[in-house]
Amino acid sequence: MAEIELIATATFGLEAVVAREVRELGYEPATVENGRVIFNADETGICRTNLWLRSADRVLVKMGQFPATTFDELFEKTKALPWPDWLPEDASFPVEGKSVRSKLFSVPDCQAIVKKAVVESMKSRYRRQWFAENGPRYTIEVALLKDVATLTIDTSGAGLHKRGYRKLNSAAPLKETLAAAMINLSFWRPDRVLVDPLCGSGTIPIEAALIALNRAPGLQRTFAAERWPRVGARLWQEARREAAELIRPRPGLQIQGTDADPEVLGLARYHARQAGVEEYIHWQQMPLAALQTKHRYGCIICNPPYGQRLADLRTVERLYREMGHVFRNLDSWSFYVLTAHHNFEKLFGRPADKKRKLYNGRIECTYYQFFGPRPPRRDIDTGAKTPAPVE
Structure with missing residues (x-):
């Protein structure tokens, strides 16, 4: 070739x-x-x-x-x-x-x-x-x-963010590709707890489960080049077979998505079923203020509302202050928050350890990263295997 x-x-x-x-x-x-x-x-x-x-x-x-x-x-x-x-x-x-x-x-x-x-x-x-x-x-x-x-x-056809599992949309869905990048830019590993306390339609927990299971994100969809004679059906079959063989079940995976809105949680559960990861994610209707955990170490990764409309701004700013208050009780956790609000750190009550400019669609955002202490090292297999490099 x-x-x-x-x-x-x-x-x-x-x-x-x-x-x-x-x-x-x-x-x-x-x-x-x-x-x-x-x-x-x-x-x-x-x-x-x-x-x-x-x-x-x-x-x-x-x-x-x-x-x-x-x-x-x-x-x-x-x-x-x-x-x-x-x-x-x-x-x-x-x-x-x-x-x-x-x-x-x-x-x-x-x-x-x-x-x-x-x-x-x-x-x-x-x-x-x-x-x-x-x-x-x-x-x-x-x-x-x-x-x-x-x-x-x-070669792709529809954009690669269209994994095939999100058939229904919430008002402001986070692209799957950006959600996966947010996870990969964090210190989360499949042996740690991950919580999205403002999960909406569930994209971050679902992408985390796909990463933990080492499930290729494109397995449930088709691509433009699948009909190209030069590429050929045999190569696609071999690539899909390789991807299927590399899926790794992970009993005990601890991923949680919570939201106060029962309607969007219904979407999240539906999307998780479509993605084949329903058994690996715990969904719960719960306001942010009720967030608590028995786990000593973990990661929160979330994409809260930005308050782009003036009418929503005060509500969003109250939410950010509440996040700072609730997250303060999780002093050994790490937090990762994507927002377009320029005063997030002030409202949250703590400067980020690291910041990265990202774009959610056409909206310029900042990915605020707050690092907790490193968990004790354990002699465990922490995760996903990538496909073997090409020879």
């Missing part, structure tokens, strides 16, 4: 997390830059990265990159790329685009030029003048940044 240049796209702030996940799969990142991790793999790598990457948004095939300041230059250099090596004769290939600080600023014109160039390339290979485009989907993107064009094909 040929070596392929792939791009794992990432929300700003999560590039290092995604790079670590790529590395754990056995692919060494060649470049880590804003919003993406570039690495080399083969066709099997398309299957494995789509199935296993927890914090990436998509996996793209990088077709080419070149300077382009005129439409003629964009057309000729796009046409020269090996599109027929990927696109079969019946391929459906819509073109998407974006342009930032480039002379070619008209995105619709750039899309039309790229579409025309790909068609011309296909004509040369397939010896025909018209293509029905009624076969597998290959979404092409032309991205222009400072007069440099990057051409890619999307």
Whole structure:
């Protein structure tokens, strides 16, 4: 199989997390830059990265990159790329685009030029003048940044945050990819207690259970490249079989999600059933003020309301003060809180030990990390096995 240049796209702030996940799969990142991790793999790598990457948004095939300041230059250099090596004769290939600080600023014109160039390339290979485009989907993107064009094909289809378990949505759901990143940026391990006391529809506890069980997040969904002849059904079957064999049951796993709202807890339970992790999570309707535990060490990871609307701001600020009061009683625990409120530390009553800028959708947030003392070391197996690196 040929070596392929792939791009794992990432929300700003999560590039290092995604790079670590790529590395754990056995692919060494060649470049880590804003919003993406570039690495080399083969066709099997398309299957494995789509199935296993927890914090990436998509996996793209990088077709080419070149300077382009005129439409003629964009057309000729796009046409020269090996599109027929990927696109079969019946391929459906819509073109998407974006342009930032480039002379070619008209995105619709750039899309039309790229579409025309790909068609011309296909004509040369397939010896025909018209293509029905009624076969597998290959979404092409032309991205222009400072007069440099990057051409890619999307292998994922729906974004990787769509695991397949969340059929119903709450008012402000946290993306699964961000929830997984929040967990991986914490000191939580499967042998420790994890509590989300404001769990909403359950994304953080569910993602924690998937991590603890070493269950590939993409096992319950399909991907655009599953219909691509170049990748082939056999490689997908092998990758899924590998992922299924690596699932590890964990009796005694202690993950808890609580919320005062019975309706969203119903959603959480439903999503946990859909994800196949219902038996590993304890759900309980409970106000934050009632939170207590017999466990000496543990982690709280949560995504409380932000108070984006002025009418909600006072309620949210009262909640943050209450969090500070309740969490103070858990003096040996670690806390991880994602919020867009700039005065969170003041309201919480304690400066964070570490802060990290993250984005929840388009909302700029801070991930506040408060570290408790390290638990006593125990001679135990603490967790998930990654797939064996590729040879």
